[in-house]
Amino acid sequence: MRPLLPLFSVTLASLSYCFAQHASPTTPVPLGVQTYLSRPDIQPLRWLVQVFDKDRLAPGYWFVSPYDINGNTQPEASWIGPHIYDGDGELVWSGSHMFNNINVMDFKILPVKGEELLSMLYAKEGRAYLLDKHYRVRETVFTGDSGSVFNMHDFHTVEDGGKYLYLQRNITYASREMALEQLGYDGECFLVFPGFEERDAVTQDVLFKWDATGKIPLSDSTMDYSPVERRCREHWDFLHSNAIDKFPDGNYLLSTRHSDTLYKISKDDGSIIWRLHGLGGPRGDFEMARNLNFSRQHHARFHEQNATHTIISLLDNAMGADPQPATSKWSRALKIALREDTQPMTAELIASYDHPSHHHAFRRGNYQTLPNGNAFVGWSERALQSEHAEDGTLLMQAALETKMPNMGSYRAFKFAFVAAPDYPPDIYSAASTAADGTCVTTVHVSWNGATEVARWKLYKSDVAGAIFVELADEPRSGFETALSYTGYAKYVHVQALDRNGKQLAFGRSKIFDTVNVSELDAAAVAAEHAWLLNPVAKGAGWLGHSWFAIFAGGAAVGCVFCLAVAWAMRRGVLGSQWAARLRGRGGPAYRAIALHDVAEFDEAALDAVEAKRRLRPSLDFDGEPFELHDDDSDEDVDGTPSTERSLGR
Structure with a gap:
């Protein structure tokens, strides 16, 4: 970790597309941008990232969507959009390509x-996107x-995920x-x-619609x-307006930044029940504690309620x-x-978490209470985020390394x-060839979104993946x-294992033709060509693999079948015509090359064997056909360097 200075309409892009359409790994990128060979x-x-007390941090990943103020509807660079990071700032998942880098x-x-x-x-389409744990789109909700x-x-969702709440706006003329x-x-x-809607998550019916016209x-x-x-x-x-939530009594909590006010809105007729103004006084309906004020606020949320108090x-x-x-010396997260x-009604401050650098986050931000009681706060500028213990102790802070102007985040969460x-x-x-003249094969592997x-x-x-030998375990x-x-x-693949050493589903890559x-x-x-000609003699691993079981089972069935046919022919059970046909199968039309007859490397023999093997359909490890790229020149058809043999997500 490096120390932190104080501080559609486009359709959703497929998760699978060829690397040939992406930038080369050698394409120059701005300062603070990470690149990968396996996913250019x-x-x-x-x-x-700076961590002050790792043991007190809540478990989880950061959910951040780096944001450029100019990138709402036009494609930007691939660092824009939804990303998941671990607590060290290492990428777990990038969804930029799904939303055209917008x-x-x-x-x-x-x-x-x-x-x-x-x-x-997703502003480009005016929709909310909902994705499952496989990163597949489960549902989209049109919000305007x-x-x-x-x-x-x-x-937002309320009532255990049964209702959607989202903000809208109505651009219109006020009467003279x-x-x-x-x-x-x-x-x-x-x-x-400003306005908002509540919608049933199952039926999609709009249950409540509100507009500020004539009410505020x-x-x-x-x-x-x-x-x-x-x-x-x-x-x-x-x-x-920038936040909407719902109270247990069915009424709504609306935050409007340009009035420095939170409103409680009636579920019955949409009228204003009360105003909580950040500076108190006649604009609001609450008597504010002396240590409480706020302005230009974001992310108002209801937390809990008892017989006497409501916590927001x-x-x-x-x-x-x-x-x-400014109404305070620096920005704060407040409970x-x-x-x-x-x-009169009263408002009292019960928790406050200060900006780590004692600065103002003047544009955006949010405050999340984590399951262990910690506070996780997004401060927006350079996507600065911090985690605090309940007593206010700063446990961690992190900010984007980039110095690109206008780069930040709207909100940041941890889950x-x-x-x-x-x-x-x-x-x-x-x-490649090392300094001492030895040949080294280096494989870079990534699995976008995998957490286990x-x-x-x-x-x-071999080219079909039927037999293989373990080379490394890291x-x-x-x-x-x-x-x-x-x-x-020449041909390689990888397998992902979990912490118990178990193979993960879908965790085996396609076969890659080494560049x-x-x-x-x-x-x-x-030596490699010789191994490809005679892999069994060179120690290829069949035993213990599912392929061996398949081949062994097939061989056993074949033997039983042949014995049964021989017995039937001997007993005269099969007709003479069929017996003649069976005896006549084969002949001089095709003669297989016996691999064990090849004593040393023979290019012609290798070509013949490889040609024969390519007559068989190549299968991936899920049993589905896939296209095998055979590229001896390491160039694609258009003459550009080839950097992949598998499909990317």
């Missing part, structure tokens, strides 16, 4: 209809036309009468009114610094990108206890998560692991 299309941002917001895990799903908002109704800030009465402006005013006055806004004529001409976002949380940005003065049964991709790992194998890999085993095999070392073998292996990146030792190449 994946280029995540690197992290600067900004994806509010990436997290949500309970949905009895299971945990990955959730994110992009550019008009769609609000990218919050998609409203503008004159509330603003003193005699003219039309173009406004953005324009005078509630504290984003009123420019002349009113200019505001009314330029789509005045006078409230700017929010991120107090305390400052925005506007002229309003607040409300009493609604007293006169325990187990994923099981149903596609194979990706590998890149290259053979503990070790990798490397094998060499523990997983980050997103991409390198395995080396002293010698030349020769330098002139190789002739003896090593000849």
Whole structure:
């Protein structure tokens, strides 16, 4: 770890596509971007991580969607979009390619209809996407036309995942009468009114729809610094909603940043039940504790409730990108206890977690309470995130290494998560000559999204993968692991193992034809060709493998069949015509080359054997045919260097 300085409409892209369409591993990338040989299309941002007390950290992975302020609808670089990282800042999963490298917001895990799903908002299509543990799209939820109704800030589930809650907006003209009465402006005013919908997760029926028009006055806004004529001409976002939640009594909690206010909204008629204004006073309905204030807030959430108190949380940005003065010295994550049964109603601060560098996160952010009571806070700028113990002790902080302008995150979360991709790992194998003249085959392997890999085993095999020999066994070392073998292996594959040494489903890669990146030792190449001609004599492993069981079983059945036919022919059970046909099978039309007759390397014999083998269909390890790339020149048809022989996810 490096020390941290103080601080569609496009259709969803397939998870499987050829590396030939991706950038070469040698393509220059900006500072702070990681690259991989096995997945050159994946280029995540690197992290600067500082851990102060590892033992007190909650288990789990970081869920972050790096965000560029200019990348909402236009394709950006492959570090934009949903990503999962481990606690060391190592990539676990990149979903950038699924969304055409366009900004994806509010990436997290949500309970949905009895299971945990990955959730994110895709502004390009105005939809929420829900993915399962295999990273397959389980469902999409249309939340509003992009550019008009769609609000990218919050998609949430309530009532054990049975209801969807999401924000919307209504861009419309206020009446001349409203503008004159509330603003003193005699003219039309173009406004953005916030709203939200609640939808049944099973039937997709809209159960409740709310709009601020006529319910929240324009005078509630504290984003009123420019002349009113200019505001009314330029789509005045006078409230700017950014979070929606639901109370146990069925009423709703709405956060609007440009009023510094949380609203409780009636489930019955949509009226405002109360206002919690961050600065108290006549704008709000609560008497605020002396140590409590907030402004330009994000991510308001209901937590729990008893007979007297309601507990909520929010991120107090305390400052925005506007002229309003800061209300605190730095941004904080706050937990607040409300009493609604007293006169006046009261709000009390019960927990506060400070920005690690005592700065202001003036644009975005969020606050999550983890299962062990820790607080996990996203501060947005450079995707800074921190984890704190319940008593406020800072346990960890991390930020993106990049210095690219406008790079950050909208929210950051931490979840325990187990994923099981149903596609194979990706590998890149290259053979080269070491300084001492020996041949070395180095294989880089990754499995995008897999969380259970503990070790990798490397094998060499024949072209069809029917027989293979173990070459190396290494523990997983980050997103991409390198395995080396002293010698030349023309065809290789890998197998993923869990922490108990068990083979993981879909954890065996396709066969990869090794790329020769330098002139190789002739003896090593000849030895490999000799092995391919006679793998059994050279120690190929059949016993203990499923292929041996298949071949042995087939051989046994064949022997029984032949004996039965011989007996029937001898007894006259088969007709003379059939007996003659059976005796006549074979003949001079085809003569197989006996591998054991090849005493030494013979190029002509090798070509003949390889040609014969290619007449058989090649199978992958799930029993499905796959295309075998035979490329002796290490170049594709178009003349570009070939860097893969398997499909990527």
